[in-house]
Amino acid sequence: METIRFGNVTFSYPLSDSPALDRVTFEVHPSEFIVVCGKSGCGKTTLLRHMKKNLIPYGRMEGSVTYGSTEVSALDDRRNASEIGFVQQNPDNQIVTDKVWHELAFGLESLGLDNRTIKRRVAEMASYFGIQAWFRRDVSQLSGGQKQLLNLASIMAMQPKLLVLDEPTSQLDPIAASEFLQTIYKINRDLGTTVILSEHRLEEAFTMADKVLVMDRGRIIAYDDPRRIGRLMSGNGDNSRHPMFYGLPSVTRIFYSAGGEGESPLTIREGRLWIDEEMRRTGKEPGKGIPLWQKGTGKEEKPRKIKDPAIHMENIWYRYDRNSQDVLRGLTMDVEKGQLFCILGGNGVGKSTTLKAIAGIVKPQRGKIEVNGRLAMLPQNPQALFTEVCVEDELLEVLHGEKGTDREKVEKVVDMLRLMEIEHLRKAHPYDLSGGEQQRLALGKVLLADPEVILLDEATKGLDPFFKITLAKVLKKLTDAGRTLFMVSHDIEFCAEYGDCCAMFFDGGIVSAGPPKEFFPGNNFYTTTANRMARDYFPEAVTWEEVAKCVGDSI
């Protein structure tokens, strides 16, 4: 018997013309791992929310959603609470108590279990999830990844049979995201819990899924094995591709773009083996890389001299207080005008501190920072900027103290709406926008102050692949207009594809820097999926399109 089953479900929100779900029919079998993907606003969240009784959105609904043999909307409250677990996007908003152990026990307290039983279950969960080391901590001391793991553990303590996760990793950095997905996979394998997961980062999720469900405008357009999804999305050639194709994992995209047939590889390992096989068939030898034992030139790489840089930093040293360690250690860097400059690196190496130092929020103890031109910074959470009730007013608010007639101001606002491609949303409330739209509204707000240098903090966090493409276009327009963008990011793929210059940040300074074409081939681990897959044959190909072209040409 299936776990959950949608029978011809059509759903529309009040005051909306088009249905959010359109004749959706599918079923999920026990212990399956289902990945749901699609553009933002395609109905993923609406679909997932129909699986949990208290989260079913308000609106007009036809058809039926059944869990086991009962309608979800008629489920017993206790059963609904314990058997169906739901994890949402934002790690912070889901935590309600002050201590880790209390949060773990929250659901069990609701069910009215006695102290002894709760203790036992909590102990089990803490051990399974590796929480025991921070069991008695305050939740405010946890990292984002730990918080989301705690949310998951708190739900797993109620021993659900069905686990629904709505983009749980969108607010996490790549390492925490990967760890979180591995944990879900482990739950699915170890306990047989049915998992339904919506995700933007499909690289990893695809390798775990039994089936992938692709949605577009409220409809299910594909529900199949992950190896066959690429075939369905790629159509017959470049023009007939479904837009969702660009959201698939790089390995799959490269496979079909290069003319691969049949079932696609999913992991980098499979991708490499496939390229190996194809190359052997065409008789191409792997290129000779520089062997590890060969010494470098021994000369220190001199950073290229840039005339008239937008940002100039020289020998910056900074620590937060007297007795702590240095966060920035002799950071020296020049950023050329009119470029998108990307800083990559792990957590806690001093990337955000660098931004703060440039913005003048922290004052370095030693060194010199010069910024040529007006400076503005886009914070990580766009909500930190929103004050008004609609998008238009939000932009107009920046011009409040400026000179000029109202007419000129309105014109400026309209221009900005067009530049950010959010004209259709001018009357919407900022909080009703999706993550990508909020990001662009915030950017628009920052831009109205007419800065020449813009600092971006994790601008692609939580965005789906399509919004990233739109954002990249907007950023390109800005650099073409001579503005300088300085971005701190975890998103290797984005920086490789759209950055003009990338730099690796480590231990309080820049280790290596250069245009993506020189920067990434020089790295072994810290490089794009596409590059890792094909580096033996095409070391200079960095983005998936380049790799697909190289492979396609030689087959």
Add this chain to the structure above:
Amino acid sequence: MFKDGIGESSEFSGFHPWVNLIYYILAIGITMFSLSPWFLAATFVLSWTYSVLLKGRGTVKLNLIFSFWTLVLMAVINVFFTHEGVTVLFYLNDNAITMEAFIFGLSAAVMLVSVIIWFVSFNVVMSADKLIFIFGRAAPVLGLTLSMIFRYVPLLKERFAEIRMGQACLTGNQKKSRIARIRQFGKELSILVSWSLESSIESADSMEARGYGLRGRTSFHLYRFTKRDLLLLLVMCGLGAVVITGAVMGKTTVWFYPEYVLRRFDLMTGLTLGAYVLLLALPILIDISGEVRWKRSGLAM
């Protein structure tokens, strides 16, 4: 050990929350009803000792300043507003300034200072967790509410810092007039409110998804009532009973007006005072023996 104080890791803090709470109810409660100089001296000295033991040298200065001003203020104010008593010291604008009024002011001040200094150590021993536990026993919702407050205070602080930074980046760090700064602050506050309201919808969803609102909610805790808790509780109750008996017999009271009368120091007074001192000193004894044990185990290694 005395520089920073023992803090939350003190041996007495390790006892069950009920034991801690009953101790403070007894200590503070009895302090509030005894104005006899012997008892005042005992509670004053011991509240000081325990607060310094827990919080370290830093708290001495704070306690001193606070005690001094309360003493001066209360003694002086009482002298000017109360003119009862038979021992007139001098006249001020035809008003009698009496010895008895001065002594009463002083005694009441010492009592108040002691109560407040008892709360200094109370704050260390009765951590948020223990309060949540005790309120949770009364009603699970109360405990949960308290726990949520402790969760949201740091979260809102963090969010406000982020908003501040975002706004600073938007407007630059130029110097602004006071009115502009107040306006800016209002704006930041308004962002904080709308952001938090928005995110509280998700919190509510998450609570309901985990069954909040079902009947018969329990309140989970990590405390265990062990033998030593019972032992200490019995000792405390025994000593408390002696002191209360003494108080009922009037051994802890004095008369201020019209003349200051201190009763004869008889056997029962001695017994009551002894029990009182021992009761108040229990945590100090327990903590010091705990520290000594730690030192020993350190040497043994």
